[in-house]
Amino acid sequence: MLPYNNSAVYTGGAVVSYNSHNWTAKWWTQYEAPSTGGSGVWSDDGTCDGGSSGGGTGACDYSDWVAGQSYTTGAIVRYTNGLYYQATHDNPGYDPTISTWFWSPYTCSGGGATTPPSTGFVVSETQFNSMFPSRNAFYTYQGLVTALSKYPSFATTGGDTVAKQEAAAFLANVSHETGGLVYIDEVNQANWPTYCDTSQPYGCPAGQSAYHGRGPIQLSWNFNYYAAGNALGVDLLDNPNLVSTDAAISWETGLWYWMTGTGNAGTTSHNAMVNGQGFGTTIRAINGIECNGGNTAEMQDRVNLYTRFAGVLGVPTGSNLTC
Numbered sequence: 001m002l003p004y005n006n007s008a009v010y011t012g013g014a015v016v017s018y019n020s021h022n023w024t025a026k027w028w029t030q031y032e033a034p035s036t037g038g039s040g041v042w043s044d045d046g047t048c049d050g051g052s053s054g055g056g057t058g059a060c061d062y063s064d065w066v067a068g069q070s071y072t073t074g075a076i077v078r079y080t081n082g083l084y085y086q087a088t089h090d091n092p093g094y095d096p097t098i099s100t101w102f103w104s105p106y107t108c109s110g111g112g113a114t115t116p117p118s119t120g121f122v123v124s125e126t127q128f129n130s131m132f133p134s135r136n137a138f139y140t141y142q143g144l145v146t147a148l149s150k151y152p153s154f155a156t157t158g159g160d161t162v163a164k165q166e167a168a169a170f171l172a173n174v175s176h177e178t179g180g181l182v183y184i185d186e187v188n189q190a191n192w193p194t195y196c197d198t199s200q201p202y203g204c205p206a207g208q209s210a211y212h213g214r215g216p217i218q219l220s221w222n223f224n225y226y227a228a229g230n231a232l233g234v235d236l237l238d239n240p241n242l243v244s245t246d247a248a249i250s251w252e253t254g255l256w257y258w259m260t261g262t263g264n265a266g267t268t269s270h271n272a273m274v275n276g277q278g279f280g281t282t283i284r285a286i287n288g289i290e291c292n293g294g295n296t297a298e299m300q301d302r303v304n305l306y307t308r309f310a311g312v313l314g315v316p317t318g319s320n321l322t323c
Contacts, residue, residue, distance in 0.1 A: 003074055003086060003104075004034055021046060032307070033314040068093040076106055101133055121145055122155050122164045123171070127312050131171060135181035139216065143247030150232060151255045157274045164313040166273040169282050170258055172306035173269070174216040176298070177286075184244045186213030186220070195221045202226060206240050214243040216254035217286070228256045257286075264288030278320025279306050291323035299323060 004018035014025040016034065022045040023034035034042040065077035065085070075087040077096065085096035086106040096103035104126055123131075125141045132139070148154060155167040175181060186192065192212035196204040204211060204222045211222045219228060222237065229236030232252050236242060242249050258269045265272065265285035272281035283302050284291050290299040303321050310317045 003088065005073070005088060015045070033311045035314055035316065065096060066093060067095070101130060121148060121167070122160070123167050123313065128171075131309055131312060132175065132181045136184060138184055138244075138247055139178075139181040139250070140247045144251045146248040147251035147255055150252050151259045154255055154259060154270060157270075161315050162274055164315045165310060165318055166270065168309035168313055168315070169269065169273050169279050169306055170254075172279075172302055172309050173258075173282060173286050174254060175305050175309075176302045177218045178216055181216070184214060184250075186218060197221060197223055200226070202237060205238050210240045214240065214253075215250040217257045219243055219253045219257065224257075228253050231256055231260070261285060264291070276318070278318055279303065280320045280323035284323045288323070 004016040004023070016023055016025075018034040021034070024043045024045055026041050026043055029041040032041060034044075063077060065079050070090070070092050071077070071087045072090050073087050076084060077087075078084055079096050084106040085103040087102060088104050089102045091099065091102040094102050105124075121144075128141045128144070155163045155170070157163065157166070178184075189212075192209040195211040195213075196208050198204065200223055202222070211220060211225050213220045219225065225236040225240050225243075232249070234242060234249055234252075236249075236253075243253050244250065260268060262268055263285040265281050265288065267275075267277065267281065267285065269282040269285045272278065272285065279302075280291075283299055287298075289295065290302075299322060306321070307317055
């Protein structure tokens with residue numbers, strides 16, 4: 001039985017293994033991990049037997065990983081750290097702890113296999129890497145985990161499903177804003193001088209062009225740098241480049257806007273996700289000009305990313321996806 005592959009297209013009758021169960025697709029699907037919720041596309045066929053390659057219930061007697069040896073999708077190996085990994089794509093012996101696109105952690109019973117230590121965040125580092133395979137090295141997973149301490153209610157409110165939905169929604173908007181965590185600074189430099197509101201009493205001490213978009217939510221304008229800095233205990237008004245040079249601070253500014261910014265939504269993105277207002281409300285809070293036909297293509301890109309990331313985390317998207 002082949003393990004579920006989130007990027008694969010499945011048609012009615014396709015059978016996969018996922019989370020120690022076998023599942024059958026009722027109709028065409030992609031980016032929706034098997035579960036009994038969501039759209040109902042997957043039928044739960046019960047737990048895998050001990051011989052299933054993807055079920056995680058067999059004895060831990062798999063061979064040691066060998067660098068340079070070819071592995072096909074579904075192969076399970078024991079790595080040098082004592083943990084087990086399953087190939088999610090064919091590969092010529094890539095390191096399971098580095099090539100996370102090709103390998104995923106695997107847990108089985110009977111041999112003392114353990115899972116990697118948890119960070120407390122509902123998104124694992126492996127899942128994070130699969131969401132952002134081409135990300136800029138600046139946007140580290142550890143930087144994000146460190147930033148979480150500033151806003152402990154983020155992705156911890158309303159139970160496991162809601163927490164994962166909020167994490168998926170945040171990362172989807174972040175991905176859209178940065179081209180998949182590729183861009184740190186706003187690409188269009190012609191806009192840089194426009195983000196200085198001279199009517200503010202504190203002005204723009206770092207320079208006219210210093211407050212352009214930076215970081216995962218592309219923090220812009222001197223008044224936002226001022227407000228975010230005050231909230232985070234960092235002088236971003238005088239030192240805006242910290243958002244593009246310190247990974248934790250950069251992530252903190254993204255979480256700051258997520259938890260406090262309302263935009264055109266009348267509520268924060270955090271509240272929208274934990275109170276059941278749906279992903280579409282987060283779009284309105286972050287960039288409401290895309291809503292109501294303002295830019296349907298950009299809005300839909302955010303929705304597509306959220307749907308994919310929710311699938312990675314194994315949760316349904318919920319309703320009210322668009323704005």
